[in-house]
Amino acid sequence: MTTTTPEIVPQTSRFKFTLWHAFLxxxxxxxxxxxxxxxxxxxxxxxxCAANSVFNCDYVTNSLYSQLFGVPVAYLGFAVYVILxxxxxxxxxxxxxxxxxxxxxxxxxxxxxxxxxxxxxxQFFLLQTLCPWCLSHEANFTVLFGIVCFRLYKxxxxx
Numbered sequence: 001m002t003t004t005t006p007e008i009v010p011q012t013s014r015f016k017f018t019l020w021h022a023f024l025x026x027x028x029x030x031x032x033x034x035x036x037x038x039x040x041x042x043x044x045x046x047x048x049c050a051a052n053s054v055f056n057c058d059y060v061t062n063s064l065y066s067q068l069f070g071v072p073v074a075y076l077g078f079a080v081y082v083i084l085x086x087x088x089x090x091x092x093x094x095x096x097x098x099x100x101x102x103x104x105x106x107x108x109x110x111x112x113x114x115x116x117x118x119x120x121x122x123q124f125f126l127l128q129t130l131c132p133w134c135l136s137h138e139a140n141f142t143v144l145f146g147i148v149c150f151r152l153y154k155x156x157x158x159x
Contacts, residue, residue: 037074060131
């Protein structure tokens with residue numbers, strides 16, 4: 001009587017990291033950054049920042065440019081991340097978002113990215129001082145906008 005040993009089949013992971021996951025990661029990171037800036041604004045506390053000749057977070061976050069129509073820019077950034085996150089989480093569950101969700105994400109992200117680039121200009125050329133928290137938000141949003149653009153491109157390729 002011969003016995004055969006069972007063949008060992010390697011288990012493959014069912015998880016595949018997609019653009020959607022990268023989108024959510026950048027949203028969570030953005031919520032952390034803009035949440036911290038919103039908290040410091042709301043509680044009227046100083047930001048953790050190495051103040052020197054180049055960096056001065058409090059000067060940037062309390063400048064004339066830190067509000068839009070009386071609403072702190074940090075709050076607006078947090079709201080944009082929340083809206084994009086909700087759109088992403090429900091894009092496959094709501095028929096309207098299945099059809100138009102990526103276009104809504106692109107429109108909102110395009111406007112927010114252009115506003116972020118304006119804020120980078122403000123820091124470098126008008127205020128002539130920088131906020132690392134603000135710049136990290138703007139860098140994160142640039143990555144997020146790139147992901148949104150690529151997701152839109154991919155969705156147009158499959159249609």
